[in-house]
Amino acid sequence: MPKIAVELAGLKLSNPTMLAAGVLGTSASLLRRAVEAGAGAVVTKSIGLEPRVGYPNPTVVRVPYGLINALGLPNPGVKEFAHEIREAKGAVPIIVSVYGFSSDELSKVASMAVDVGADAVELNLSCPHVKGTGSELGQDPKVLADVVMAVKDAVNKPIFVKLTPNVTDVVAIAKAAEEAGADALTAINTVKAMAIDVETARPILANKIGGLSGPAIKPIAIRCVYEIYEKVEIPIVGCGGITTWRDAVEFLLAGASAVQIGTAVALRGLDVFRSIVKGIESYVRRKGFRSVKEIVGLSHKL
Numbered sequence: 642m643p644k645i646a647v648e649l650a651g652l653k654l655s656n657p658t659m660l661a662a663g664v665l666g667t668s669a670s671l672l673r674r675a676v677e678a679g680a681g682a683v684v685t686k687s688i689g690l691e692p693r694v695g696y697p698n699p700t701v702v703r704v705p706y707g708l709i710n711a712l713g714l715p716n717p718g719v720k721e722f723a724h725e726i727r728e729a730k731g732a733v734p735i736i737v738s739v740y741g742f743s744s745d746e747l748s749k750v751a752s753m754a755v756d757v758g759a760d761a762v763e764l765n766l767s768c769p770h771v772k773g774t775g776s777e778l779g780q781d782p783k784v785l786a787d788v789v790m791a792v793k794d795a796v797n798k799p800i801f802v803k804l805t806p807n808v809t810d811v812v813a814i815a816k817a818a819e820e821a822g823a824d825a826l827t828a829i830n831t832v833k834a835m836a837i838d839v840e841t842a843r844p845i846l847a848n849k850i851g852g853l854s855g856p857a858i859k860p861i862a863i864r865c866v867y868e869i870y871e872k873v874e875i876p877i878v879g880c881g882g883i884t885t886w887r888d889a890v891e892f893l894l895a896g897a898s899a900v901q902i903g904t905a906v907a908l909r910g911l912d913v914f915r916s917i918v919k920g921i922e923s924y925v926r927r928k929g930f931r932s933v934k935e936i937v938g939l940s941h942k943l
């Protein structure tokens with residue numbers, strides 16, 4: 642059997658799949674269910690310094706080939722979430738997704754998460770629907786670099802920077818993150834989007850604008866990973882529209898060392914992990930490779 646274990650920014654994963662931030666990762670028991678279902682690592686819902694209620698409903702709308710969501714980062718705050726991190730710790734790496742309204746706030750949340758057991762932190766510098774945080778910090782290379790440097794100073798665990806596709810030049814943002822000390826990049830978060838109800842003539846989401854996820858965004862995410870891989874050395878985690886093993890393999894060929902799965906878990910359930918892992922393994926064997934690492938970035942080399 643080919644090897645499908647990967648090492649990523651010092652984290653050891655038994656396979657290259659991870660639960661994406663925000664989908665199911667709201668409690669220790671849900672995180673553990675993703676692990677039991679076969680995820681090689683799990684990412685929590687994005688957590689901030691203070692509790693947040695999020696936006697009123699509707700917060701999610703189904704569209705052809707995806708979802709548009711504007712949840713508004715609801716979360717109980719890092720103090721309250723600490724026991725979930727402690728309880729979720731176990732068989733696979735747990736990566737705590739953090740957001741904040743300043744580099745100081747992000748550093749505080751990240752260091753509190755690490756103190757209670759996070760194996761790594763993922764900086765959400767890419768949420769497209771909350772003012773003053775997320776993509777507002779991640780769309781400007783200078784602002785992003787300041788945040789990454791501050792968090793790097795505050796914690797001694799790997800830092801993943803989650804990138805927004807809602808920029809003109811995603812490579813410039815990726816390079817700024819790498820130069821500021823990021824250990825890995827996650828590409829991508831949702832694509833800014835909206836939907837209008839033609840009967841009422843009103844925007845469907847309470848926040849009007851949200852982020853598109855699911856198969857609709859996969860080609861955008863593949864392009865981002867492919868472009869970033871050409872210019873940065875740190876590992877990339879591919880994310881966006883992965884539903885089948887073929888999607889996952891496409892990301893690996895584009896240059897991702899691992900993949901995250903969100904919408905497919907929400908729409909199809911946790912079984913997607915097992916079938917994607919099995920499919921990656923048989924693809925690698927069928928093509929005659931000894932390890933999944935041999936296909937990372939392969940499409941650049943042919």
Ligand SMILES: Cc1cc2nc3c(=O)[nH]c(=O)nc-3n(C[C@H](O)[C@H](O)[C@H](O)COP(=O)(O)O)c2cc1C
Binds near residue numbers: 662831854882905
């Ligand atoms: C309902 C929902 C909630 C999400 N919440 C977060 C979040 O809290 N933090 C974050 O960084 N990304 C969040 N995301 C984005 C996903 O982690 C992922 O980047 C995006 O959905 C693309 O992957 P997918 O097509 O596999 O879902 C959320 C996505 C969805 C659909």
